[in-house]
Amino acid sequence: MIQTDLQTASTARADPLLMATGVVKHFGKTRALVDAALTLRPGEVVGLLGANGAGKSTLSRIISGHIQPTAGTLVFDGAPLVLSSPRDALGQGIALVAQETSLAPDLSVLENIFLPDLATPGRLSFRGMRQRANTLLSGLGHEHVLRLDAEVRSLSAAQRQLVEIAKALALDARLVIFDEPTASLSATEVDRLFDIMDRLRADGRALAFVSHRLEEVFSITDRVTILREGRAVAEDLVTSELTQGDIIHHMVGRDIGAIHSPRRNAPNDVGDTVFEVQGLQALPWVRDMSFSVRSGEILGLGGLVGAGRSEAMEAIWGLRARQAGRIMVRGETVRLRKPSDAVRAGLGFVAEDRRAQNIVPDLSVCENLLLAQMGQHRGFWRGYGQRAEKAASLLADLGLPVDRLDTSLLNYSGGMQQKIIIARWLLTEPDILILDEPTKGVDIGTRSSIYRILQDAADDGLAVIVISSDFEELLGLAERIVVVSDGVSIADLSAERLTEEKLTLLAAPRSSTRRNQALLDELSEVHGGDAFWTLLDKEEAICLAQSGARLSGLTPGEAAMADETNIADAIRKRSDDFVVEAAGQRTLLSQMTDRRGHDLGWIGLTLSGAETLPDPAAIRTRIQDLTKGES
Secondary structure (H helix, E strand, O other): OOOOHHHHHHHHHOOOOEEEEEEEEEEOOEEEEEEEEEEEOOOEEEEEEOOOOOOHHHHHHHHOOOOOOOEEEEEEOOEEOOOOOHHHHHHHOEEEEOOOOOOOOOOEHHHHHOHHHHHOOOOOOHHHHHHHHHHHHHHHOOOOOOOOOOEHHHOOHHHHHHHHHHHHHHOOOOEEEEEOOOOOOOHHHHHHHHHHHHHHHHOOOEEEEEOOOHHHHHHHOOEEEEEEOOEEEEEEEEHHHOOHHHHHHHHHOOOOOOOOOOOOOOOOOOOOEEEEEEEEEEOOOEEEEEEEEEOOOEEEEEOOOOOOHHHHHHHHOOOOOOOEEEEEEOOEEOOOOOHHHHHHOOEEEEOOOHHHHHOOOOOEHHHHHOHHHHHHOOOOOOOOHHHHHHHHHHHHHHOOOHHHOOOEHHHOOHHHHHHHHHHHHHOOOOOEEEEEOOOOOOOHHHHHHHHHHHHHHHHOOOEEEEEEOOHHHHHHHOOEEEEEEOOEEEEEEEHHHOOHHHHHHHOOOHHHHHHHHHHHHHHHHHHOOEEEEEEEEOOEEEEEEEEEOOOOOOOOOOEEEHHHOOOHHHHHHOOOOOEEOOOOOEEEEEEEEOOOOOEEEEEEEEEOOOOOOOOHHHHHHHHHHHHHHHO
């Protein structure tokens, strides 16, 4: 968000609300924090940055009362801060939105949002709680995604994260720590969260923001503090005076180069289709999803939280009931009733929730690494010895310490855990590898390493499917992207033809674009012809929705160059009046933008030459009224 000089000067003069200096934390012989520090001021957002294992979450948990420091000084609002529990922190007005959510799975969304209030004396007004919860979720833009009566255990990891954010906002805290709150959110959802954070900042709250996405750090933070190996190596630096290279160098102590490196193989150098899904249905989340991936290809599945992408993968994997759909491996229909069937069919699956779905905490690193081997064999022997050489090569490639394989996987950082989980499936030598949010909660160095691993695997012939809410990640990693909205696959396009803005509009829930569709229906009914909503980029058009006769030559979910449509002259001229096409048809295009000036696409109306032309100004006014309503 753009900050004015006046705002920046004002926040710089504010006295600190929290000062943490010389913080030390030992877990047995492990030194999680050595000399950590953090300063938070009212009306300011401070980024707390560092690689995985740097101590960010440990410091956040100390400030929020979850754990006690071994040494160090904490001062809050001018007085020493001594916390024995999270409740003490809440009493002081300190809240934590944790990366690993701490919700009560058997309670509803509503009860979890107001969980701290349930232990307070007096009667609770559930009607008032429901009204306030709807307001909070509406502000986050997710009132249509989260049902207040739904049990939290039925929610996806991304939806649980939204509940965690709403719970912190309900506390009306003076200091809020956001620990990786955007890990499963798309660009639009992040923008909505930042609107909330902007309001909290303007209201005089002190905010700490932990994120591995540097573009978010530059977008929302005023200052940054960077930890490395438990020590503050850069403290209270003004964000606008830094570059991404500066931050990365502080975080990892070296330059890592480009995050997305080019692949060895050309994008078109791919093999035959090895995995195909047709008409998949797993109600209520998955209604009609189809996609395919070829050998040597990285396919992206893009969409917003609640779109049904993760649920579709669980249905394919045999973890969720399917009502319809055909699954084919190398052209042959397969019946996948349980995960072991999928493993034997040549599939690997890195699920979204690392802690709940991927890790067995009671097993060692080595045992977790070899876990997937059990699904490939029906006999007594597991063939571990045959994979020893490949395992050693993978461990070296991933930078994993071979001398610590007998320790608990929970002793490693989130990024190292994710590398081990990916290595687990690569050891099975699958034909198809599906990864759901593969870089969620990992630092930029680990992200770069994971991207290289996936690209190398695809270059060696593996078919890779990546599910991600990070549209920048999809565009940098995938050759082709299937867009999912409301449980339906609505577009299958080359990544070269897409941008973050285009993906965001394509992925918009159909429920949130009903007014646009209603306008198209109204235009086609009143004036006849073809009414459509499209994205325009130079001479390329991507159709989002359409109503009436298809005179324009545009099809929803498909991209076309101007000369491939019937409205080439209108696309090139983009006039305020109707443009006469070569075939005699007339087309009017009018752009929509939101209150921030972001492009929301173009509303078009194509009429046959025989129809009477309506007033272009009246149509533009109708479209502008719709845009104001969306804002």
